[in-house]
Amino acid sequence: xAEEKNTxxxxxxxxxxxxxxxVWADPKxxxxxxTAVVAVSVVVAVIIIVLDTVIKQGVNFLVNM
Numbered sequence: 001x002a003e004e005k006n007t008x009x010x011x012x013x014x015x016x017x018x019x020x021x022x023v024w025a026d027p028k029x030x031x032x033x034x035t036a037v038v039a040v041s042v043v044v045a046v047i048i049i050v051l052d053t054v055i056k057q058g059v060n061f062l063v064n065m
Contacts, residue, residue, distance in 0.1 A: 025033075
């Protein structure tokens with residue numbers, strides 16, 4: 001039983017040590033990256049909408065021939 005308790009304590013110490021090694025990004029960098037992700041997502045969405053509309057019009061044209 002004492003061994004089990006010691007092992008659990010060792011796990012938490014190891015976890016604490018690993019968490020201390022984490023390097024968190026600066027808020028400025030996170031803000032820039034978030035802006036970039038949102039901008040790219042909007043551009044990709046617009047491209048998909050345009051392609052979808054063009055393909056839809058092309059299919060409708062071919063069907064109505």
